[in-house]
Amino acid sequence: xxxxxxxxxxxxxxxxxxxxxxxxxxxxxxxxxxxxxxxxxxxxxxxxxxxxxxxxxxxxxxxxxxxxxxxxxxxxxxxxxxxxxxxxxxxxxxxxxxxxxxxxxxxxxxxxxxxxxxxxxxxxxxxxxxxxxxxxxxxxxxxxxxxxxxxxxxxxxxxxxxxxxxxxxxxxxxxxxxxxxxxxxxxxxxxxxxxxxxxx
Amino acid sequence: xxxxxxxxxxxxxxxxxxxxxxxxxxxxxxxxxxxxxxxxxxxxxxxxxxxxxxxxxxxxxxxxxxxxxxxxxxxxxxxxxxxxxxxxxxxxxxxxxxxxxxxxxxxxxxxxxxxxxxxxxxxxxxxxxxxxxxxxxxxxxxxxxxxxxxxxxxxxxxxxxxxxxxxxxxxxxxxxxxxxxxxxxxxxxxxxxxxxxxxx
DNA sequence: GTCTATAGCCAGATAGAC
DNA sequence: GTCTATCTGGCTATAGAC
Numbered sequence: 005x006x007x008x009x010x011x012x013x014x015x016x017x018x019x020x021x022x023x024x025x026x027x028x029x030x031x032x033x034x035x036x037x038x039x040x041x042x043x044x045x046x047x048x049x050x051x052x053x054x055x056x057x058x059x060x061x062x063x064x065x066x067x068x069x070x071x072x073x074x075x076x077x078x079x080x081x082x083x084x085x086x087x088x089x090x091x092x093x094x095x096x097x098x099x100x101x102x103x104x105x106x107x108x109x110x111x112x113x114x115x116x117x118x119x120x121x122x123x124x125x126x127x128x129x130x131x132x133x134x135x136x137x138x139x140x141x142x143x144x145x146x147x148x149x150x151x152x153x154x155x156x157x158x159x160x161x162x163x164x165x166x167x168x169x170x171x172x173x174x175x176x177x178x179x180x181x182x183x184x185x186x187x188x189x190x191x192x193x194x195x196x197x198x199x200x201x202x203x204x
Numbered sequence: 205x206x207x208x209x210x211x212x213x214x215x216x217x218x219x220x221x222x223x224x225x226x227x228x229x230x231x232x233x234x235x236x237x238x239x240x241x242x243x244x245x246x247x248x249x250x251x252x253x254x255x256x257x258x259x260x261x262x263x264x265x266x267x268x269x270x271x272x273x274x275x276x277x278x279x280x281x282x283x284x285x286x287x288x289x290x291x292x293x294x295x296x297x298x299x300x301x302x303x304x305x306x307x308x309x310x311x312x313x314x315x316x317x318x319x320x321x322x323x324x325x326x327x328x329x330x331x332x333x334x335x336x337x338x339x340x341x342x343x344x345x346x347x348x349x350x351x352x353x354x355x356x357x358x359x360x361x362x363x364x365x366x367x368x369x370x371x372x373x374x375x376x377x378x379x380x381x382x383x384x385x386x387x388x389x390x391x392x393x394x395x396x397x398x399x400x401x402x403x404x
Numbered sequence: 405g406t407c408t409a410t411a412g413c414c415a416g417a418t419a420g421a422c
Numbered sequence: 423g424t425c426t427a428t429c430t431g432g433c434t435a436t437a438g439a440c
Contacts, residue, residue: 010405010406025228025313026226026228026229027229028225028228028229029226029229031433031434032433032434032435033434041406042406042408044406044407044408044435044436045407047435047436048405048406052435053434072375105308105312107371108305108367108370108371109226109309111370111371111374112305112370113226113229118370119374122374127375128375130375130376130377149393149397150386150389153386153389153390156372156386157394157397159368159372160360160368164363164364164367164368165356165360167364167367167368168359168360169312170308170311170312170315171311172359174311174318174327175272175327175328176352176355178352186352186356189350189353190353193353194357197349197357198401200401201397201398210423210424231414231416241424242424242425242426243415244418244424244425245423245425247416247417247418248423252417253415
């Protein structure tokens with residue numbers, strides 16, 4: 005095992021454990037076990053737990069950002085953006101199920117770190133999408149409503165089912181397989197429904 | 205300070221800390237400090253951390269349940285339920301801002317405990333609401349769509365902004381006061397928008 | 405680079421005086 | 423019931439052999 009391999013092995017193991025249990029709930033030993041490697045190696049490559057966590061968080065955010073840019077930074081029309089975003093975001097999350105909950109949660113527990121990290125890393129910028137909405141409203145194609153509320157609705161419909169998966173399963177008596185089916189169904193259902201609800 | 209008072213004092217302090225930092229991130233000492241009381245008292249009244257946490261979780265869930273029953277277990281018509289639920293739920297959360305995130309998160313980290321707890325405590329049951337939706341669809345008043353997806357959309361629009369508050373503030377450049385204003389606005393905005401989107 | 409052993413600390417829990 | 427003092431275990435982190 006060379007440097008590159010071991011370092012990546014550790015990062016992958018750390019991603020898996022941190023995303024499931026969060027910063028405070030994770031033990032370094034668990035990560036070592038997951039990587040089939042010695043605990044001292046974690047410190048050799050990543051100095052301490054905080055730095056390993058930051059590497060994981062950064063990686064997660066950088067995976068998520070391009071998904072958001074599907075809607076923030078592309079040249080498509082509004083309806084096309086909405087269809088593209090919902091379908092592709094849901095596909096993406098089905099392959100990274102713990103990601104949204106992880107980001108949401110650690111953002112709550114650790115806002116100061118995140119803000120520091122954001123300032124020198126850059127984040128998706130919704131401005132152009134919000135402007136696009138305003139123009140469509142002026143043109144009479146979309147019902148009058150604050151653009152940020154519209155975007156918030158879209159993000160809610162797309163992201164929440166995954167963040168609140170467990171709560172929803174308990175509350176609505178949904179099995180694992182039914183949940184999967186519902187998410188597949190949402191890939192098209194949300195977009196049509198949402199477009200229909202904003203069109204004037 | 206008599207038994208009743210101290211016990212309640214501890215529970216209140218525990219609610220405040222656990223909801224902000226979660227089970228794993230909370231220190232017993234912090235709870236003791238918050239309650240202006242000695243750490244040993246926590247163990248005197250609640251035996252150990254797990255049991256104190258369970259008391260907090262139970263209390264949180266029992267506060268939330270009546271809010272859900274506004275929509276699950278009342279005699280109103282669908283549109284009326286939607287208006288009532290969104291407005292009253294948002295009001296409720298504005299006074300208990302950490303509650304939804306806390307429940308969602310601990311449910312993810314601790315599903316087995318929750319399921320055990322649910323079985324002998326009872327939870328809000330959405331069956332009658334789902335049936336009501338089906339009937340409205342048959343009657344041609346609501347667009348054809350799976351009732352559970354409709355309910356999931358409603359919960360997403362209402363709950364997600366609070367669970368993902370920090371993420372949204374960062375992503376959409378929303379200040380504290382703008383966030384408050386948006387949530388006030390949503391008390392009526394969501395309902396009208398949602399009703400409009402499902403009406404055929 | 406990788407391992408074993410261990411230092412050092414911190415948090416949960418308890419003993420026991422009052 | 424409430425407090426101080428302390429035990430105990432577990433966890434992060436490091437020292438040091440290979």
